Amino acid sequence: MTRLAVIVADAMGPDTGPAQALQRFGYTQVQQARAFDDAIDAITNEHVDLLIVPIDGLDDAGIATLERVARRERHMGVIATSPRQDPELMLRAMRAGIQEFLVRPLSLTDLVPSLERLHRRADSREVNGQVFAIFSAKGGVGTTTTALNLASALASNHPDAKVAIADLTVPGGDLAILLNAHPTYDLGELSSKIERLDAELLNSVMTPAADGVWFLAAPDRPDAADAVDAGVVAAILAQMRGSFAFSVIDCEHQLNDRTLAALDNADRIVLLTELKVPSLRAAQRTLGIFRRLGYPNEKLCVVVNRLQSGDVVSPAEASQVLKADIFFKLPNEYRTVSEASTKGEPVVQSHPDSKLSWAYLQLAHKLGGGTLSAPSDGGNGSRSVLRQIFTRKRN
Ligand SMILES: Nc1ncnc2c1ncn2[C@@H]1O[C@H](COP(=O)(O)OP(=O)(O)OP(=O)(O)O)[C@@H](O)[C@H]1O
Numbered sequence: 601m602t603r604l605a606v607i608v609a610d611a612m613g614p615d616t617g618p619a620q621a622l623q624r625f626g627y628t629q630v631q632q633a634r635a636f637d638d639a640i641d642a643i644t645n646e647h648v649d650l651l652i653v654p655i656d657g658l659d660d661a662g663i664a665t666l667e668r669v670a671r672r673e674r675h676m677g678v679i680a681t682s683p684r685q686d687p688e689l690m691l692r693a694m695r696a697g698i699q700e701f702l703v704r705p706l707s708l709t710d711l712v713p714s715l716e717r718l719h720r721r722a723d724s725r726e727v728n729g730q731v732f733a734i735f736s737a738k739g740g741v742g743t744t745t746t747a748l749n750l751a752s753a754l755a756s757n758h759p760d761a762k763v764a765i766a767d768l769t770v771p772g773g774d775l776a777i778l779l780n781a782h783p784t785y786d787l788g789e790l791s792s793k794i795e796r797l798d799a800e801l802l803n804s805v806m807t808p809a810a811d812g813v814w815f816l817a818a819p820d821r822p823d824a825a826d827a828v829d830a831g832v833v834a835a836i837l838a839q840m841r842g843s844f845a846f847s848v849i850d851c852e853h854q855l856n857d858r859t860l861a862a863l864d865n866a867d868r869i870v871l872l873t874e875l876k877v878p879s880l881r882a883a884q885r886t887l888g889i890f891r892r893l894g895y896p897n898e899k900l901c902v903v904v905n906r907l908q909s910g911d912v913v914s915p916a917e918a919s920q921v922l923k924a925d926i927f928f929k930l931p932n933e934y935r936t937v938s939e940a941s942t943k944g945e946p947v948v949q950s951h952p953d954s955k956l957s958w959a960y961l962q963l964a965h966k967l968g969g970g971t972l973s974a975p976s977d978g979g980n981g982s983r984s985v986l987r988q989i990f991t992r993k994r995n
């Protein structure tokens with residue numbers, strides 16, 4: 601297993617001996633960051649497992665940033681160093697949630713036990729996260745778009761939590777396009793090593809995508825589909841639950857064994873439909889199957905996507921036909937969705953003042969709680985329009 605350690609400036613001191621000890625703990629990649637800000641950039645863009653930082657060089661804002669990052673990247677070990685055993689600095693480190701404090705230059709006899717303690721703590725740190733599967737028996741209803749934006753909204757409502765999004769459509773790729781991501785690894789790698797799956801292996805194949813969201817890509821090779829069977833999906837979801845506060849699954853439209861494994865293992869199923877006859881028929885059939893499978897009503901959340909004034913069926917009529925409550929309604933905002941996908945960002949990030957973004961945040965809040973902070977215009981989507989009018993160039 602390869603691990604990445606980032607060392608800020610002279611956090612370890614001039615001796616290269618202790619740095620070699622990092623290799624023994626699996627840190628085959630060691631990056632030197634010139635300054636603390638460079639290390640923060642690296643942590644935002646890569647999966648960093650260990651940060652060694654000279655805490656005496658940080659001001660209050662730097663400590664606050666470190667605290668935030670350490671809380672968000674719970675998998676990451678942090679060692680703070682300083683030139684002396686300064687009780688005030690040690691207290692600052694502890695308040696920032698850093699449990700390892702060493703005096704530099706680092707010696708092997710201090711560093712090795714410190715790394716052992718960090719690893720022991722990491723092994724015992726399991727979360728019991730929630731899994732939301734997004735499903736529609738009909739294609740093109742918005743499953744992938746909703747999955748991505750729900751994940752992004754969950755991350756926004758829970759700034760300290762790690763959120764995963766997994767593409768289970770095999771062969772897949774739509775999520776990678778919407779995120780403009782080019783992941784090196786995908787779930788095909790996991791299926792070939794499934795008996796060795798642990799938090800570390802899962803983290804190593806996931807790509808940091810949008811803010812606070814980690815992405816598990818689907819293989820785009822058609823021949824990879826057979827290897828990703830129900831057992832693989834169940835094992836991956838169990839590991840995701842242990843490593844992420846929330847996991848959102850973009851499911852295939854066919855109710856095959858792979859999809860059923862995802863739906864069985866999910867806490868909630870978001871069944872997407874449009875208020876159109878073909879889509880409602882598909883939702884009605886699906887709900888019939890779900891009830892025969894014994895899924896409890898509380899597990900099923902019918903979400904109407906692309907709600908618009910021209911819909912021939914009303915939400916109340918849809919509820920009657922489906923014999924189920926409508927859990928949530930997402931507005932139709934084609935332009936917003938297409939602009940976001942062109943930018944390779946979730947709507948929640950690229951169009952935070954849009955009605956649709958506000959709707960995703962509310963849906964995420966209804967499913968996963970957290971802090972819902974209203975956009976500055978209360979979700980009317982007007983601020984961006986006003987801004988456009990007032991910033992329009994005069995010819
Ligand atoms: N709330 C929305 N408002 C407007 N357009 C939307 C909305 N949600 C999704 N769309 C659009 O609907 C189309 C289908 O969306 P998406 O690819 O997410 O659906 P899907 O069910 O995953 O499709 P596929 O069958 O290809 O997997 C896309 O053009 C997307 O931009």
Ligand SMILES: [Mg+2]
Pocket residue numbers: 743744745769774
């Ligand atoms: Mg899709």
